[in-house]
Amino acid sequence: MKAALDIRNLSVDYHTRAGRLRALRNVDLLVPAGEVVGLVGESGCGKSTLISAVLRLLAENAEVPDGEIFLDGTDLLALSDAEMRLRRGREVSVVFQDPMTGLNPVLTIGRQMIDIQHREALSRAAKRKRAVDMLARVRISDPASRMDAYPHELSGGMRQRVAIAMALMMNPKLLIADEPTTALDATLEVQIIELLQELQGEIGCAILFISHHLGVIAELCQRVVVMYAGSAVEEGRVRDIFHTPAHPYTKALLDCDPGRIKDRRQTLPSIPGSLPDLTSPPPGCIFAARCANAEAKCGAMRPPRVDTAPEHWATCHFAETAR
């Protein structure tokens, strides 16, 4: 299987006043070429660190003690800064949660869309035409006149579509979508999902789709990776993850989703406890303290990666029996 993104055994530490914070620990993540992979995880699970690591835009106090990140076969961590710069935006690009932060408020979107093509050997008119075409592809009505609009003149859904147009203009191999629908309402969310599906089919890029909205993940993605407190705890095909989750955290997360509970309840499920302190992560399973089925060995021994089905694994001592 050809991989658009293949992260192997990646660890990232932050040097903080409280000590070395182990933000990512031995994370494996695979995005096959042309597929949409969902990354599910709650606040503090290391999603943002993971994105920054892939883009090589980690904060100053970060260190990568271990691991490799292959983008289309090239180890990004081995590249020089100049070589990395050539890849950002062309081979890998990002759509962020809030489109307003990704767009420059004082430049027209046309100017911004022409500017990002500065490495292309094209005439200005050709660049403009390409930008207009791209806007039309994300279904912006009357794209030629919208080129002169400023970001604040567009609605939230339109801004996010412009951000997607910009991210896909260079036909990247990998698009990272960081909660692109969180700021939008249900009807607009649907528009963005359908647009991403359509464009992904046309352009053939792989998408790493980050979200905590399980409904969106279920609909859009072919594969899912679940992260908890800096570890990837489960990975598999979307049906396997939603129908036969092997990790207790995945199970708890699915059970908590108010969208899955159809009858009216006074008391809704939640996951008791709080995230572990990552400056001194527990020696055993990272989820042991909050896990309903934890036994003595969970606190003492780090669980191995257990294959429970083809292309489906979980890091749990009881992954086989728990299903």
Place this chain on the structure above:
Amino acid sequence: MSEPLLKAEDLHVRFSVARGIKGLFADRERRTIDAVAGVSLEIREGECLAIVGESGSGKTTLARALNGLTPIAGGKAWFAGGPLHENANWPAVRRQTVMIFQDPVGSLSPRMTVRSLILEPFRIHGIAIGEPAQKARELLAAAGLSQEFLDRYPHQLSGGQARRVGVARALALNPALLLADEPTAGLDVSVQGEILTLLNKLRGELGLAMLIITHNLNIIRHVADRIGVMYLGRLVETGPVEEVFASPAHPYTRTLLAANPEPDPNAKLERIALKGEVPSLLARPKGCEFHPRCPWSREDCAARAPDLAPVAGREQCKARCLYPFSTGETPGE
């Protein structure tokens, strides 16, 4: 039946958009927009009403107007019999109606500890309390936090914990009505349940009435008794939650419910595509304001503006549509 706790009739909230020289030359209609354009609602004691709608539909503005944070431009509103539209005694009203704001961490002052945040309402309203330390502990416990949080600052709290502090602050003065603006927005899935459980518990124990503003359809059926759907500053459908979810009468409600993604990869979705963009409040469509985007619009929808009228056969439901769906109807083209 007794008088409702909160009542609004044809409420309007207006913002001016063109100021300065430009404003002088603009038409009157182009100078102002009605973010809330004639909303009527009632909340009885202990009842929970959820308002849903897209961003920009006026949900938050409505809640702010009911708490005096935005002036009421037209229409009438009463809280516990006292008027809110003229000579309102806001300090007294705000002792009884409290608001929790959208951003759980951002709505807490970063320079105050949880203890002083919780006791601040007493200071603001000049209410003496005998045992402040004891009171702070009680309120924190009611919101489901242990007392170790008393000396923390907002940046040391997670989103869910900060939301609980917001709830503790809101409970401080024994209010009768809670206005909750997106109480679960920005919270993780596993924490949303905790907050909803807390709100339900408080309703049961304190008989608190609630107005919940949200665009998360998934949470509504667990907390609310009735639902109001807003579009362009107007209510387009109201009714008991179960009835509206089971058989929405207004096309907009139907598309909104159909758009909600199911957390199951096998789910069969019957999506209804909405045409176009949300219209600008500066250029409200003629006739039914939803008709340019409505998949079922007919000829006279562009000409006649419907009222929020009772739905045939369902006395508790109202819809603002010339051709509302009747119960169980599967819409054709």
